[in-house]
Amino acid sequence: MTCEQFQDRLTAFSLGELEPHEAVAAREHVARCSDCASRALLDRQLTSLVRSTAVPTPDTVRIRIMSALRAEARGPGQRNRRRHWLSLGAAAGLAAAMLAATMLLVPAPVPASPLAAAWNAYRSQPLMGHWDGSTQARLTAVLGPSAETPNLGSFGFRVVGNGGRMLAGHLAAATEYRDMAGHRVTFIRWKGDLPKMASARCPGAKGVDAARWGSTGSIWWSSHGIVYCLIGEVQQQLLYRVTEHLQGGEGG
Amino acid sequence: MELAGFEATAVPHMDTLYDAALRLTGERAAAQDLTQETMLRALRSFSTFQPGTNCKAWLLRIQYNLFCTQYRKDRRLPLVWLDSPDEPSVEPPSYEPGPEEQAVREMDRESVRRAIALLPEEFRIAVTLVDIHGLSCAEAAEVMGVPRGTILSRLHRARRRLELLLTPELGRVRADDL
Numbered sequence: 340m341t342c343e344q345f346q347d348r349l350t351a352f353s354l355g356e357l358e359p360h361e362a363v364a365a366r367e368h369v370a371r372c373s374d375c376a377s378r379a380l381l382d383r384q385l386t387s388l389v390r391s392t393a394v395p396t397p398d399t400v401r402i403r404i405m406s407a408l409r410a411e412a413r414g415p416g417q418r419n420r421r422r423h424w425l426s427l428g429a430a431a432g433l434a435a436a437m438l439a440a441t442m443l444l445v446p447a448p449v450p451a452s453p454l455a456a457a458w459n460a461y462r463s464q465p466l467m468g469h470w471d472g473s474t475q476a477r478l479t480a481v482l483g484p485s486a487e488t489p490n491l492g493s494f495g496f497r498v499v500g501n502g503g504r505m506l507a508g509h510l511a512a513a514t515e516y517r518d519m520a521g522h523r524v525t526f527i528r529w530k531g532d533l534p535k536m537a538s539a540r541c542p543g544a545k546g547v548d549a550a551r552w553g554s555t556g557s558i559w560w561s562s563h564g565i566v567y568c569l570i571g572e573v574q575q576q577l578l579y580r581v582t583e584h585l586q587g588g589e590g591g
Numbered sequence: 592m593e594l595a596g597f598e599a600t601a602v603p604h605m606d607t608l609y610d611a612a613l614r615l616t617g618e619r620a621a622a623q624d625l626t627q628e629t630m631l632r633a634l635r636s637f638s639t640f641q642p643g644t645n646c647k648a649w650l651l652r653i654q655y656n657l658f659c660t661q662y663r664k665d666r667r668l669p670l671v672w673l674d675s676p677d678e679p680s681v682e683p684p685s686y687e688p689g690p691e692e693q694a695v696r697e698m699d700r701e702s703v704r705r706a707i708a709l710l711p712e713e714f715r716i717a718v719t720l721v722d723i724h725g726l727s728c729a730e731a732a733e734v735m736g737v738p739r740g741t742i743l744s745r746l747h748r749a750r751r752r753l754e755l756l757l758t759p760e761l762g763r764v765r766a767d768d769l
Contacts (some may be wrong), residue, residue: 349750351728356728382750382754386722389718392700392703392704392723393606394609394613396626401605403627404627407627408634411631411635490599490603492600
């Protein structure tokens with residue numbers, strides 16, 4: 340492949356949209372042509388820059404649209420109103436068992452412990468925006484599929500930000516969600532051992548710890564060497580339901 | 592009408608729809624209306640959505656059709672639309688950035704937005720669908736009702752234009768290549 344041919348195909352190359360045989364030829368070319376390699380890098384930078392200009396929906400707009408959708412869904416006579424809750428209650432069995440455990444108020448965690456680090460991560464500057472490819476790649480290298488951002492839309496939570504964090508010496512992935520009312524829930528995961536804490540064991544789910552500090556609740560579990568922490572100032576039942584969902588979805 | 596399934600499947604894409612609507616209409620009020628109308632239409636026809644296919648692409652197709660039939664007519668598009676402080680721009684990731692990211696960040700996002708807004712409409716929409724919201728060229732082709740090769744060529748020309756606008760010192764491409 341010549342430089343001219345490569346540059347004609349640069350966009351398709353960057354997007355991974357070349358035919359397989361062309362992709363091979365393009366990779367071979369870029370491996371030995373520094374000029375085209377730097378063009379390809381510039382193209383990647385440009386794409387990353389363009390992507391970073393995305394803006395989120397303002398909360399006022401989101402609230403307006405959600406209420407329009409609810410009004411539309413209710414339709415005449417609101418006859419389907421109960422079905423929504425019945426379907427949400429499909430997981431009610433396990434959730435009910437989990438509710439039997441209450442979250443304990445625990446003393447302020449020892450500074451520098453993972454527990455404190457998670458709390459501090461939650462209480463510090465809210466996360467905004469989305470990690471780019473390189474942060475995602477580093478986190479995926481450490482955390483595997485756990486670095487992915489779970490979709491909690493069915494619980495009314497939307498992602499407002501992702502970030503890599505150093506927590507008590509561990510590289511952690513943190514994802515911040517907000518519900519319609521603006522309540523914040525952060526999902527943090529890192530490689531390590533589940534921290535020991537004075538906490539309640541939840542009988543309904545294996546290996547789940549719950550702790551509460553002030554108005555902030557948190558739920559902790561670990562699976563395959565990854566520690567998961569869900570932390571937020573929302574009803575604890577909701578945190579349990581989300582935990583159950585995350586464990587189901589992530590092989591916990 | 593069942594909202595639960597729709598909330599789980601379609602509502603998470605609201606940010607995409609709003610951002611794309613801003614880029615289509617070029618103004619906030621119209622973008623809000625277009626997003627809401629798209630969501631309502633999608634809810635009404637949610638039974639026609641095939642689970643397992645790309646819901647984001649399905650929603651963007653509804654939105655693009657609505658835009659073409661109801662919003663594009665008789666509108667002069669303002670070119671610059673993102674100056675208000677009530678919509679914070681997306682911050683860079685907090686993880687220590689590599690040199691590539693740092694170089695990228697030095698460029699002003701606002702100037703990037705303006706540069707994108709200045710692209711011809713068909714280029715701007717292709718960039719919005721593929722580069723910003725991650726559709727494949729085939730999916731974007733379906734949204735815009737053009738062949739996949741057309742999308743690729745629009746993206747290619749859009750990128751070369753943006754490159755020239757945003758990094759004039761690196762703009763080795765000749766103007767007649769665009």
